[in-house]
Amino acid sequence: MTISMHQASVPLFKRQLGALLNWLDKAEAHAKARNFDTANYLQLRLAPDMLPFVAQIRIASDAAKGCVARLSGGEIPKFEDNEATLDELRARIRKTLDYIDSVPAAAFEGGEGRDIVIPMRPPREPVQMTGLFFLQHWALPNFYFHVTTAYALLRHAGVPLGKTDFLGPA
């Protein structure tokens, strides 16, 4: 047996975005217990020149929907990037999951050989790679980078999370 491009991508995004929703529930409970506004989480940063929590979640969502769209040859859904509350971040994650679920597995066939072009911030030229390289060395590491950074920010803020929350149940 070998793994299809759908199998190599979609279940990973779905599981981790589901775990992320659980962390937000724990973050909300922590804020209630300590009596602070959950919106305070959104601008936390690990370093002054790193992106804040709200951007970590937006980019994790972008990495997942961008990968699914690119590998399946679809249009990347465009979200507004205007979330200002924990509930709006939850809604974005759910919209991302709904989009991922809407793409049929068959659309990923041949995705490993697709020509993927990633626009970069000017003056950098766009970068080009195959679908397989894109999945393995761009989309997945980037996705995990941003969910792990979101997790680290919540841990830094005192939210009681552990590795089991990160990985989900065995």
Add this chain to the structure above:
Amino acid sequence: MTISMHQASVPLFKRQLGALLNWLDKAEAHAKARNFDTANYLQLRLAPDMLPFVAQIRIASDAAKGCVARLSGGEIPKFEDNEATLDELRARIRKTLDYIDSVPAAAFEGGEGRDIVIPMRPPREPVQMTGLFFLQHWALPNFYFHVTTAYALLRHAGVPLGKTDFLGPA
């Protein structure tokens, strides 16, 4: 085309461990410029109840060699976990890469169906899963968790790293 278990695991570990070696070079240059001992990095933590930098790198190494050994039916190489300098951490990463390179791709055949048993800290019972579940929902997220946390600690410490350092070249 579909992806083999070897292709779905080994290139990801190799690329990211190679990137990690580059971050350590930048961490060393940063320490030299600021005139502090590189060993100071080893005990940095993002939160008082998270593991220090040295452990993040050990566990990233463990996640990679453990995954390769389990999927290929080999013995997991045991390292001493006694690194006390940046150079010793580098040596551990290189030993991990050497081990990964030593396992022939053919040994991964059928790895997706292997019965994987992960020992947990008592009193938790060991957990059991298939090779495919283990790779996708345990080994890869865990590996990226620890390399991202190591990266976050270096960023927090002022080491000039960016997303291109994390992902490597396109």
